Structure formats: C-alpha cells, structure tokens
Amino acid sequence: MKYLFLLGTALAVSTPAMAQDAVAIGEQMAAGDRAMARTDITVTATREPTPITQVGQSVSVVTRDQIERTQATTATDVLARIPGISTVQSGGFGQPASVFVRGAENAQSLVLIDGVRINDPGDVGGGFDFGALPIGQFDRVEVVRGSSGVLWGSRAVGGVINFITARPTEQWTARGQAEYGWRDRKQASVSAAGLVGPVGLTLGGNWLKGDGFSAFNERRGATEKDGFESKSANARASIEFAPGLSADAGGFYTKANYDYDNTGADALNVGMKRDTLGYANLRYAGLDGRLNARVGYGINDTRRISDDAVFGPYTTNGRTERFEGQVSFAPIEEASVLVGGETEKQKFDDNYGSKDSTTIDSLFGNLTLRPFAGLTLNGGLRYDDNSDFGDRTTFAANGAWVIGGGDSAPVLRASYGEGFKAPSLYQLYTNAGFRALDPETSKSWDVGLEQPFAEGTGRFTVTYFDRKTKNLIDYDLANFNYYNVGRSRAQGVELGMQVTDWQGFDVNLAYTYLDAVNEDTGAQLARRPKSNLYASIDKAWAVGLKLGADLRVGGGRYDDTANAQYVGGNVVVGLRGAFAVTHNVEVYGRVENLFDEHYEVVRTYGTPGRSAYAGIRVKM
Incomplete structure (x- = not known):
C-alpha cells in the first residue's frame, strides 16, 4: 500500500537542471548557443534522452559553455558549484578527493564516463577518487541527486555523476586550449569531432603538470612541494549500418603521477x-521512435600505486566488466515502459x-x-x-508536474528511491x-x-531532501577491521538560482543546508x-569582453x-576575465583565492593560496 500510494502521488523533486542547450544524446551542443530552454535534455536520470520537465528527480546539467565561462580545470571545480554537493581534497591535484552528494559517502555515489561505470573495485569503499580527474576532455556533466538504485544498481545511494565527452557532428569542429599559472602549472587540451565517410569520430587529449603545493599544510611549516603530471585521452566512433541500426564504441584513458604526504608532515611519497x-554499443530505433533497444559492453581497469618513502609501494588493481541490455517501448503517447538486464563482474x-572477485546479476x-x-509519473523495480550477499529488490517512484504552460510555468517535483551498496572487495578481503x-x-x-523568471532565462529552485x-x-x-556502524540520516534544503544570458548577465547560486548525523x-x-x-556573476559585452567573479563560503565541519577535531569554515573569492580577439580566438585569465584566505577542509592538509592563471582558447 505504501508503494502504491507513493507511485500515485509522486510529483517529483529537484533543483532545476542547469543545462543551457536543448540536446539529445548523440548530438553535439551548438557552441555559443547559450539560450536557456525548457526542453533541456538529460540522459542519466532515466537512461534515455528525456526532457528535464519530465524528470521527477533532482538533476543538474553543466555544459561545455559553463565549464569554459568559469575557467574550471578539474572535475571537483565543476561539481563544487552544484547544489547538494560538497567536495574535500587532501591537498592539491592528484591528492585524494571525495565528493559528498547530499551527505552520502564518496563511495555511495555512482560515477560514469559516457554512461560506463568508473568506480574502482580496488578503492577502499569501491568509490571513485576525483583527485586526478581533469575536466578538459568533457563536454557535459550530468548529476542526479537522490538514491537511484532501481535504474543504476549498487553504489547509487547518494546519486549518479556522469561525465560525457563530445559527440560527432556532420561538419568537423575542433578546439584547443593552453594555460599557464601559479607554481609553474601548465595545461594543454585539444579535441576534434566530425565525419570520416559514414563514421563519426571524436578525439581528445589533455595534459596538466605543475610544481603544486605541499599536501601537508604549508601554514603548519611544510616546505616540500608536491608536484603532479596528468595525461588523458579519449576517443569515440559511431556508424549507422541501416536506418535505425547503429553502433558506437569508445574509450577513455587517464594517468596521473603525483607526490603526496600522509603523515602530518612533509614526506617524499609518490603515487600513481x-x-x-x-x-561498445549496438542500438536500434524503430516504429517512428517508439521502440528503442540497446545492448552494450563496458570495462574499467584501474591501477593505483602508493609508494611510501619508508614502507615501500602498495599496489591495487581493480577491474569491472559489464554486459547490459535494455528496451523501451511506447505503445501510446501517454505511456512507455523500459526493461533491462545487466551482469557485472x-x-x-x-x-x-x-x-578475489564478485558478480551481480x-x-x-x-x-x-x-x-x-504537463504531468509525468515514473515507477520502477529492480532485482x-x-x-x-544474495538477492535484493528495490523500488522507486517520481513525478514532475508543469503547473500551467509556457516558459513561466512552475514545475513541482517529488521522488522516492531506494538504494543499496554491497561491501567493496577491499573491505571484504584485505588485512584479516x-x-x-x-x-x-x-x-x-x-x-x-x-520557478522560471527573467523572461524564461532564469530559474529559481528550492528542494527538501531526506535520506x-x-x-x-x-x-x-582498535581491531584493524571493517564493521557496520548502524544508522545515519541526511536531511536538508537546496536552493538554486541560474540566469543565462539575461541582458548579458549569467548568474549562478547554489546553497545547501545539510544535517548529516550518525543516528x-x-x-x-x-x-x-x-x-x-x-x-557567481558574469557579464558579457558585445565587443567580446567578459568579466566575472565567484564567492565560495564553506561551513565548518x-x-x-x-x-x-573541528575544522573551521572559509570564504574564498575569485575574479576572472576573457576577451575574444577574433571570432575563433579568446584569451582569458583569472585570480583564485583573491584575498589569500588561509584555511583547511581536511585537518592538517593544505589548500592553494592566492594564485593567477592566463590562457588562450582556439575554436574551429
């Protein structure tokens, strides 16, 4: 009865997606088109391209245009600007970084690249370490907040984070970027997409290197810098064999070498x-778009080395292989069904x-x-x-109601979701x-x-959540072992406001109040x-000049x-600017931590002081 009641009354929840381009999966977003549209598309929330107004969960979408406007260089730079998310890192680039979605553990969120799981079975909790992931190769980031176990399975307790690379277009496009700044940090990235005969291709690469700063806080007396170097590459190919029948395949590679401290003092440790x-996927679409099917294979292989200067190297290897298939069918316009199956090792x-190894079907x-x-209701089950650990069945329901019509109509959302996360292989089989x-x-x-406002260019959202x-x-x-704690509860409020290209202004506000406790x-x-x-606030002028500023206020924890052990809060201010030299060339620069705030987010570990960077972008 509880499930029937929830399914019948679900009216969906979510801070609005921050997408600015109406795109379907497989389409390249039009560069420079920054008009906000209520037909924004998300893929991650429902496993299929779906208009945001028909999604009952909390979804945020960050486009390539937004990434470039804020001059973000790492994945955590992007995620820290989204409601409901907080990030912590034990030092600079390459050092361990965790992302907490609505207070969930880092390992309780599922991380994807182009829809393929990248969580590491060799990680302590089976999570993903965000510390060495640059953002330069990605064209889009989608974040689903809330338990999403029905569609995405184990680990999607806090939510799902999907990094998406660019899709090929009929005409070749390319972009390149180079940047230099504080402590000899250098970055270069390139990408290109287009057609070679019937084959669509996307290629990209990113390089990042710098002297860095001490992972152990320099304000506590550290003097040894912890440098880093990261190399990444991605590729994707797609082809249509016949009307409705297509295939695509791709890959992503990243390797980071870095120095680190883990003893509350400078140390000559190195990591990799x-x-x-x-x-690879085989896809079919037919019956005028009412039938869609996909079978796919995905593999992720991770190797980590922590070479302690005293105790020597510790090496872990994790691998995940998945076969999956799904079919969606809409017999009538008012109803559709999605069914699928997966096997993972x-x-x-x-x-x-x-x-050791484990499997899940x-x-x-x-x-x-x-x-x-205007009303969309979703309900699902997963086995x-x-x-x-045997079998488990989970349930989810959500809904979205566009109250009225037009660009100014409010959207009411509500969702209920169940999730589970099996213990990681590391937790099960190491030590004892x-x-x-x-x-x-x-x-x-x-x-x-x-609630839309500002002639449809702005959105204000308020969301209450409880998990x-x-x-x-x-x-x-004491016993050098893992154990089950018991119960925890995370509840709070998310506020969001996004304005896109209203009289040249872009505005973003993301505030989260979180009460996360061990019950x-x-x-x-x-x-x-x-x-x-x-x-943040940004202003663009017709002459090609852009100026912006951002403010981050982190609470104590x-x-x-x-x-x-209490770590105090912080207030960090940044400034940025860019100028279009020509239609295809833009120079830019920024100052981070303008007032040189001294703070920690992890006790005894450092954060960057005042720093400046300058770069150039070229688009073709």
Whole structure:
C-alpha cells in the first residue's frame, strides 16, 4: 500500500537542471548557443534522452559553455558549484578527493564516463577518487541527486555523476586550449569531432603538470612541494549500418603521477593512478521512435600505486566488466515502459596477496505515465542477485508536474528511491581475510519547486531532501577491521538560482543546508559542512569582453567520526576575465583565492593560496 500510494502521488523533486542547450544524446551542443530552454535534455536520470520537465528527480546539467565561462580545470571545480554537493581534497591535484552528494559517502555515489561505470573495485569503499580527474576532455556533466538504485544498481545511494565527452557532428569542429599559472602549472587540451565517410569520430587529449603545493599544510611549516603530471585521452566512433541500426564504441584513458604526504608532515611519497575505460554499443530505433533497444559492453581497469618513502609501494588493481541490455517501448503517447538486464563482474588484487572477485546479476523495469499534459509519473523495480550477499529488490517512484504552460510555468517535483551498496572487495578481503559485512541500504525522498523568471532565462529552485541509511561501513582502528556502524540520516534544503544570458548577465547560486548525523551516536558525519554556498556573476559585452567573479563560503565541519577535531569554515573569492580577439580566438585569465584566505577542509592538509592563471582558447 505504501508503494502504491507513493507511485500515485509522486510529483517529483529537484533543483532545476542547469543545462543551457536543448540536446539529445548523440548530438553535439551548438557552441555559443547559450539560450536557456525548457526542453533541456538529460540522459542519466532515466537512461534515455528525456526532457528535464519530465524528470521527477533532482538533476543538474553543466555544459561545455559553463565549464569554459568559469575557467574550471578539474572535475571537483565543476561539481563544487552544484547544489547538494560538497567536495574535500587532501591537498592539491592528484591528492585524494571525495565528493559528498547530499551527505552520502564518496563511495555511495555512482560515477560514469559516457554512461560506463568508473568506480574502482580496488578503492577502499569501491568509490571513485576525483583527485586526478581533469575536466578538459568533457563536454557535459550530468548529476542526479537522490538514491537511484532501481535504474543504476549498487553504489547509487547518494546519486549518479556522469561525465560525457563530445559527440560527432556532420561538419568537423575542433578546439584547443593552453594555460599557464601559479607554481609553474601548465595545461594543454585539444579535441576534434566530425565525419570520416559514414563514421563519426571524436578525439581528445589533455595534459596538466605543475610544481603544486605541499599536501601537508604549508601554514603548519611544510616546505616540500608536491608536484603532479596528468595525461588523458579519449576517443569515440559511431556508424549507422541501416536506418535505425547503429553502433558506437569508445574509450577513455587517464594517468596521473603525483607526490603526496600522509603523515602530518612533509614526506617524499609518490603515487600513481591510472584509469582505462572502454565500451561498445549496438542500438536500434524503430516504429517512428517508439521502440528503442540497446545492448552494450563496458570495462574499467584501474591501477593505483602508493609508494611510501619508508614502507615501500602498495599496489591495487581493480577491474569491472559489464554486459547490459535494455528496451523501451511506447505503445501510446501517454505511456512507455523500459526493461533491462545487466551482469557485472568485479575483480581486485593487491601486492600483499589479497585477491578475489564478485558478480551481480540484475533485472529492472520502469513505467512512465503521462495522464495529461504537463504531468509525468515514473515507477520502477529492480532485482539484484549478488554472489556474496544474495538477492535484493528495490523500488522507486517520481513525478514532475508543469503547473500551467509556457516558459513561466512552475514545475513541482517529488521522488522516492531506494538504494543499496554491497561491501567493496577491499573491505571484504584485505588485512584479516573475509569478514561478514552487511550491505548498506538507503531510503530517500525529496520534494521541490522550480520557478522560471527573467523572461524564461532564469530559474529559481528550492528542494527538501531526506535520506536514511542503514549498515554504514566504517573502519575499526582498535581491531584493524571493517564493521557496520548502524544508522545515519541526511536531511536538508537546496536552493538554486541560474540566469543565462539575461541582458548579458549569467548568474549562478547554489546553497545547501545539510544535517548529516550518525543516528546511533548523534555525531555529525565527518567532513560534511552544515552549510555550503557558491555564487557567481558574469557579464558579457558585445565587443567580446567578459568579466566575472565567484564567492565560495564553506561551513565548518568535524574531521573525525567522534567529532573531536573541528575544522573551521572559509570564504574564498575569485575574479576572472576573457576577451575574444577574433571570432575563433579568446584569451582569458583569472585570480583564485583573491584575498589569500588561509584555511583547511581536511585537518592538517593544505589548500592553494592566492594564485593567477592566463590562457588562450582556439575554436574551429
């Protein structure tokens, strides 16, 4: 009865997507087209191209134009500007970085590149380390907040983050960028997309190198810099064999070498992280677009080396392979159904003899109803069979209601979702061998309202969210083992405001109030600030000049589960500018941490001081 009630009344939740271009998957966004449209498309929320107004979950979309306007260089630069998300990093580029979606653990969010899972089975919790991921090769980022286990399976407790590379267009396009700045940091990136006969191709690469700053806080006496170098490449090819029948394949590679500190003092430690991802899909579309089918294969292989100057190297290898298929069919305009199946195998080993694997087989289905214009309801079920933990069934429902019509009509959203995360192979098999751990499970709901304004160029949103999680896994320092904590709860409010090209102005506001606690002890969850604010304003003139500023206000947080070590908040201001020399060439520059704020987000670890960068972009 509870599930029937939720399905019947779901009216969806979400801060509005921040997309600025109406694009479908497989289409390249038109460069320079920055008009906000209510027909924005998201792929990640429903596993199929879907207008934002028909999505009941909280979704944010960041386009290439926004990435360039803010002059972001890393994945965490982009994610930190989104409502409901906070980031922490133990030093500079290459150092461990976590992303908390609505207070969920870093390992409780599913991370994708072009729809392929990149979470690392060799990671402590099976999560993804964002510390060495540059943003230069990506054309689009989609973030779904809230438990998404029905469509995406294990690990999608907090949400889903999808980094998407550019798609080929009929005419060749290319762009290049070079940048230089503080402490000899150099960056160069290139990408090109177009057709070679019947084959669509996308190619890209990114290089980033710098002296960096000490991971151990220089304000505490550190003198040794922790440098880094990152190399990345991506490729994608697609071909249409016959009307409606097509195939695509691609890959992504990134390798980062970096120095690091982990002892509360300078150390001559070095590390390496390498991710290799590949995928292939066969697609069919027929019946005037009412039938869509896909079968696909994806593989992700990760290698990490932490070479401690005293104890020597620790090496982990993680691999995930997946076969999946899905079919969607819309017998009538008012209803459609999506069904699919997946099988996944994970492997893990290290240089201390730990080695094992696990498999999970899944079936899922989702029903979409549009009983009248403006209202979309979704409900779905998923069945997972894990080789170590048996089977589990999860449920989700959401809806979106455009109240009225036109560009000024508000959108009411609500969603309910269940999720689970099996213990990682690292947690199960390292140190003391296999141990009995229970999967983490979650139930979450949210409700929100989106209100357009400023002649349809702006959106204001407010969202309330609540998630309860059981069996959180933590590390026991006394017994040197992992154990299930019990219960936690994360609830709060997200406020968002986005204005795009209103009389030359772009404005972004993202504020989150979060109360994330261990319900058994009453302690705040570690490293989650109660409040987090990002605000920016940019102005463009017809002569080609652009000026902008941003403000980040991070709240204080506890650095440990016992709430004994408190890290204070911070206020950081940045300025930026750009000038179009010609139609195809733009020079730009920025100053980060303008007032040289001294702060930490992880206790004893440093953050960058005042720094300046300048660069050039070329588009063809």
